[in-house]
Amino acid sequence: MERLTTRAKQVSNKEMTLMERIYLPAILHGMGVTLKHFFMKKASVRYPEVQRPFSPVYRGVHVLKRDEEGRERCTACGLCAVACPAEAITMVAEERKKGEEHLYREEKYAAVYEINQLRCIFCGLCEEACPKEAIFLTDKITPVEEDRASFIYGKDKLVEPLDKRVDVSKRQSWRLNQA
Amino acid sequence: MAKVTIDGHTVEVPDGTTILNAARLVGGETVPPAMCYYSSLKGSGGKCRTCLVEVSKGSEKDPRPMPKLVASCSTPVMDGMEVKNKTSPRVLDARKGVVEFLLINHPLDCPICDQAxxxxxxxxxxxxxxxxxxxxxxxxxxxxIDIGPYIQLHMTRCILCYRCVYTADQLTNGRVHGVMKRGDAAEISTFIEKAIDNDFSGNVIDVCPVGALTDRTFRFKSRVWYTKPMDAHRDCDKCCGKAVLWMVGNEVYRVTARKDQFGEVKEFICNTCRFDKKEASDWTIEGPRMIDRHSVISANKYFEPEPEHTPLLNKA
Incomplete structure (x- = not known):
């Protein structure tokens, strides 16, 4: 029969020699291997003091962007939800009233916008489907929570705060270069 | 009877049939698109020019080709006529131009529009x-403009197909509106508000090919593709009572008339059925409506709609 591997070793039951029986040479050899690793380049980094660089298009937690004037870009068109293969996105639309023009960019906006981070597979199709450049994935990793309900992110967690804007220009320029 | 060949398919139709209706007998790819022609409205058609086709042979008696593309919705067939629709590059090119013209003043607000x-x-x-x-x-x-409590007019989205004008003219009595002004300034007149007392005024929503006339009771409630269309009927003393319920779960979000494969309503429904009967218990639900698999309306619906749901909804 054809062999499946070239590294197979024949197992034998033969009596060990004296050198093998005192085990010392084998132990010393093993310690040598350990010692050698002290001087080798480490495979890990000391997280969180040191962090690995993210790819400019890393797909982490979503953000709902505002425009230059601080108005929400999302118009609740529902294309992200229909594109979502995991069905993680739900929304309820509402009509913008008079006097709310500084809050919402379009005449319709998402009153409720929820992403279930446990369902989300971070494929980025929502970002691709969005006609208003409202939803983007960021380089943020989903934080740990203690119950399942906290993983359903509402607008309070998704919409970028006015004083702490999220920079997605890198993703956008990467996209443009790809196109 | 006249024999006509459209894109290589030969059909025999009665004299006086238009090329468009003959093509609809063939069906499929052969049917030219139509934005203004509406089979159940008399006099409609000839305005949008999307249904342009090439007539490569006039008739058996006079086999010369027609020099220009003709509007298939208003050109009657002749015996032995040969028509090219999808097979003619001239037609496809002209249609591209027509689409560009229709979109000149059409806003890019599909993400907001309820018709999307x-x-x-x-x-x-x-x-x-x-x-x-x-x-x-x-x-x-x-x-x-809000036309009454049920209908909203977005003149920005209108492509001036005149379908709603014909609907108001032919379904209601005493039309008091039309298209006012000319050319670039033409608009559906606000006098349409006066036609609103009529029981069939809601049908202008269904005949509108774009989102210019929309249902105020459904405004921004949901998107079309999240709702599930169900065939239903009820006993109505004013209309045929046959409608489509657009449902989410057991809730009726919207009621429309039944559109055929060409997107045209054959049996119009009254305003009571359309706007006031928004409970599943008002209706006898027949079962899910067949929707083209490639339509966005059937997107993200992984399960075949099961007719077993019907008795559950019929509880009242």
Whole structure:
């Protein structure tokens, strides 16, 4: 029969020699291997003091962007939800009233916008489907929570705060270069 | 009877049938798209020019080809006529131009528009149009007008197909509106508000090929593709009572008339059925409506709709 591997070793039951029986040479050899690793380049980094660089298009937690004037870009068109293969996105639309023009960019906006981070597979199709450049994935990793309900992110967690804007220009320029 | 060949398919139709209706007998790819022609409205057609076809042979007696493309919705067939629709590059090129013209003043607000997903202009542009526009000037803008408590008019989205005018003219008595002004300034007149007392005024929503006339009771409630269309009927003393319920779970979000494969309503429904009967218990639900698998309306619905749901909804 054809062999499946070239590294197979024949197992034998033969009596060990004296050198093998005192085990010392084998132990010393093993310690040598350990010692050698002290001087080798480490495979890990000391997280969180040191962090690995993210790819400019890393797909982490979503953000709902505002425009230059601080108005929400999302118009609740529902294309992200229909594109979502995991069905993680739900929304309820509402009509913008008079006097709310500084809050919402379009005449319709998402009153409720929820992403279930446990369902989300971070494929980025929502970002691709969005006609208003409202939803983007960021380089943020989903934080740990203690119950399942906290993983359903509402607008309070998704919409970028006015004083702490999220920079997605890198993703956008990467996209443009790809196109 | 006249024998006519459209895209290589020969059909025999009665004299006086238009090329478009003959093509509809063939069906499939052969049917030219139509934005203004509506089979159940007398006098409609001939305005949008999307149904242009090439007549490569006039008739048996006079086999010369017609020099220009003709509007298939208003050109009657002749015996021995040969028509090219999809097979003619001239037609496809002209249609691209027509789409560009229709989109000149049409706003790009599909993400907001309630018609998105069942919009004929969207389908037409997707199939025949270019993704870019050459128009650099300001598009015309209008304030949106509430026509009564049920209908909203977005004049910005209107492509002036006149279908609603014919509907109001032929379904209601005493029309008091029409298209006012001319050319670039033409608009559906606000006098349409006066036609609103009529029981069949809601049908202007269904005949509108774009989102210019929309249902105020459904405004921004949901998107078309999240709702599930169900065939239903009820005993109505004013109309046929046959409608489509657009449901989410057991809730009726919207009621429309039944559209055929060409997106045309054959049996109009009254305003009571359309706007006031929004409970599942008001209706006898027949079962899920068949929707084209490639339509966005059937997107993300992984399960075959099961007729077993029907008795559950019939509890009242």
């Amino acid at each position: 997903g069942e919009c004929h202009l969207q389908d037409l542009a997707f199939e025949h149009g270019k993704s870019a526009t050459r128009y650099e000037f300001k598009r015309r803008e209008f304030e949106k």
